[in-house]
Amino acid sequence: ARGLVLVLVLVALGGADEAPKVEVYSRDLVTMGKENTLNCFVSGFHPPKIEISLLKNGEPMNNVKYTDLSFDDKWYFQRLAYAPFTPQKGDVYICRVAHSAFKEPQSFQW
Known part of the structure; x- marks a missing residue:
């Protein structure tokens, strides 16, 4: 039954590409030098x-x-997508997303 639902959903959505929305954020309030988790929600x-x-x-x-x-x-x-990180001054964190709705991979900075 679950497979049938997936097939019906994909048929209903058709072939249209819908671009992802991307949010890049830390799990906790940031303190430089303190371990945290970097999240990229697509x-x-x-x-x-x-x-x-x-x-x-x-x-x-x-x-x-x-x-x-x-x-x-x-x-x-x-x-x-998520990973542990310890932010330091000057570091640049990026979430890069490749999807058929984009002509080329897009980068989203934290």
Whole structure:
């Protein structure tokens, strides 16, 4: 039954690409030099194929984890990427998202 629901949802959405909305934020209030978690929440997109990368000063971050791909209440897809980080003055953190609705990957700075 679950597979049938997924098929019906995908048929209902058709072939239209819907661009993801991206929010980059820390889990806790930021204190320089104190460990925290960097979150990149990507929502409202279709089709479900998406690549999400977290970068520190242009380099891929370590220990990035991803939630399972899920639906929102309007049947669009959403996913969270997150990683531990310790912010230092001058560091630049980026969430890079590649999706068919974008001509090229887009970068969103924290």
